[in-house]
Amino acid sequence: MERMGYWRLFADRLLEHPLGRGLVAIPLVLIAVITVIDINTPEDVHLGPLLVVAPALAASFGGPRLTALIGALAVAAQVVIGVFHGGLTTTNHIAQIIALAVLSALVVVVCLVRERRGRELNRLRSVAETAQQVLLRPPPQRVGPLRVAWLYLTAEDETQIGGDLFAVTRTAHGGSRVIIGDVRGKGLDAIGEASVVLGAFREGAHRCTALSELVAALEDSVSRSVDEVANTEHDPGEHFVTALVLDIPDHDSRAEMISCGHPPPLLVRGREVRVLHSLSTAPPLGVCVPPVSSFRTDVFTFEAGDALLLYTDGVIEARSPTGAFYPLAERVASFAASSPAALVRHIHRDLLSHTGRHLADDAVLLAIERTPAQQHFHEARRSADSFRSHRPLAGQPPPPSARRP
Structure with a gap:
C-alpha cells in the first residue's frame, strides 16, 4: 500500500x-x-x-x-x-x-x-560556487568615487574550480586599489594559490605605501607559499599567477598600474576605447623574486566619467565555432556609453553569442567607472546625514525599534 x-x-x-x-x-x-x-x-x-x-x-x-x-x-x-x-x-x-x-x-x-x-x-x-564566493568576496557596486560591476563566467567543465581572481579595496591614504589575476591551472591547487594572492593583496593594500611595494609583497607571498598550497612535484616551475594591480586615488586623475604578465586593461572614454599597454611588464608572480625597484609603475589619466575594463585571458581567447578570437576592444567600442553594469551585461551577451555559449576557459570581467567628485561628495554627505538622522542624540533614549524587548 x-x-x-x-x-x-x-x-x-x-x-x-x-x-x-x-x-x-x-x-x-x-x-x-x-x-x-x-x-x-x-x-x-x-x-x-x-x-x-x-x-x-x-x-x-x-x-x-x-x-x-x-x-x-x-x-x-x-x-x-x-x-x-x-x-x-x-x-x-x-x-x-x-x-x-x-x-x-x-x-x-x-x-x-x-x-x-x-x-x-x-x-x-555548489561547492565550487561556495568556494569562489568565500574566496573572492566580490566588491560592492560603490567603492569610494568608483562604480564597480563584475562578472565571473565558468568554463564548460563547471566541476573544475577556476583560478581567476579579482578584488577592490579601500586604502588609508584616500584611494582604491584593484587587482585582477589568473592562476595557471584549475582545481584545488588553483584555489590555494588564488587565496594566497588575495590574502596578501588585502593585507598589503593597507600596509604598503607605494604600488611597487605592494606588488613585491605579492611576489614574496606567492614565492614562499606556492609549495604549501599546490602540488609542485609533478610540474615544478609551472605554478605562477598573472596579475594586474592598480592604484586609483580619490582626488587625483593620475592612476597607476603594474602588470605582471596580465592582459592590458581598456580605458573607455566616451566612444573612444584605448588599450593601456604597459611600458615595463614584469614577469608573472611566482616565476622569480625580483627586487622592488624592478616593478616599474605605469601612469595613466583616469578622469571623471572614464571607465576601466579589466579582464582575464578567458575573454580575449574565447573562440567562435570558426576559431576566431573574441575582439573585445572592437566590441566595446561599438556599445553605447552606459554604466559599468550595463557594459558588463553587453559583453556577457555578446561573448556568449560569439562562442556559441561554450567557453573553453574561465573568464572574468571587472568594469570600474570614476564618478565626478561633486557627485561622490553629495552621495557621501547623504549617507552621513542618513546615518545621523537614525542615530539618537546624547542623553536621548533610543527609538523604539532599537530598544530591547
Whole structure:
C-alpha cells in the first residue's frame, strides 16, 4: 500500500506540470497504438518488440521511477498481446516478454546512473560556487568615487574550480586599489594559490605605501607559499599567477598600474576605447623574486566619467565555432556609453553569442567607472546625514525599534 501511494503521489506531481503531461502522453500513446495494431494483425506479424521504444523515450525526459512505470506498462501490453495471439505458453511470446522486461530494466539502470551523476555534478557545482564566493568576496557596486560591476563566467567543465581572481579595496591614504589575476591551472591547487594572492593583496593594500611595494609583497607571498598550497612535484616551475594591480586615488586623475604578465586593461572614454599597454611588464608572480625597484609603475589619466575594463585571458581567447578570437576592444567600442553594469551585461551577451555559449576557459570581467567628485561628495554627505538622522542624540533614549524587548 505504501508503494501504491508513492507511485500515485509521483504521478500526480508529474501531471501537474503541462510539459510533463505532454511528454508522458507520448510513450503511453505508443504503447496503446502498438498494442491495438498488433492485436488486429495476423499472428505471423509481431509488433510487440517495438514496445521497448516507450521506456527508451521516457528515459530521455523522465527519471528512473517514471521510466520503470512506463517499462512495466510496456511489459503488461506485451502480455496482453500474447493472450490474444496464441496464449502465453508459446515460446515466441515468452521470449518477447522476457526480452522486453530485461531491456526496460537496463534502461532504468541507465536512468539511475544518470541521476546519480547529475546529483554529484550539482554538489560539485555548489561547492565550487561556495568556494569562489568565500574566496573572492566580490566588491560592492560603490567603492569610494568608483562604480564597480563584475562578472565571473565558468568554463564548460563547471566541476573544475577556476583560478581567476579579482578584488577592490579601500586604502588609508584616500584611494582604491584593484587587482585582477589568473592562476595557471584549475582545481584545488588553483584555489590555494588564488587565496594566497588575495590574502596578501588585502593585507598589503593597507600596509604598503607605494604600488611597487605592494606588488613585491605579492611576489614574496606567492614565492614562499606556492609549495604549501599546490602540488609542485609533478610540474615544478609551472605554478605562477598573472596579475594586474592598480592604484586609483580619490582626488587625483593620475592612476597607476603594474602588470605582471596580465592582459592590458581598456580605458573607455566616451566612444573612444584605448588599450593601456604597459611600458615595463614584469614577469608573472611566482616565476622569480625580483627586487622592488624592478616593478616599474605605469601612469595613466583616469578622469571623471572614464571607465576601466579589466579582464582575464578567458575573454580575449574565447573562440567562435570558426576559431576566431573574441575582439573585445572592437566590441566595446561599438556599445553605447552606459554604466559599468550595463557594459558588463553587453559583453556577457555578446561573448556568449560569439562562442556559441561554450567557453573553453574561465573568464572574468571587472568594469570600474570614476564618478565626478561633486557627485561622490553629495552621495557621501547623504549617507552621513542618513546615518545621523537614525542615530539618537546624547542623553536621548533610543527609538523604539532599537530598544530591547
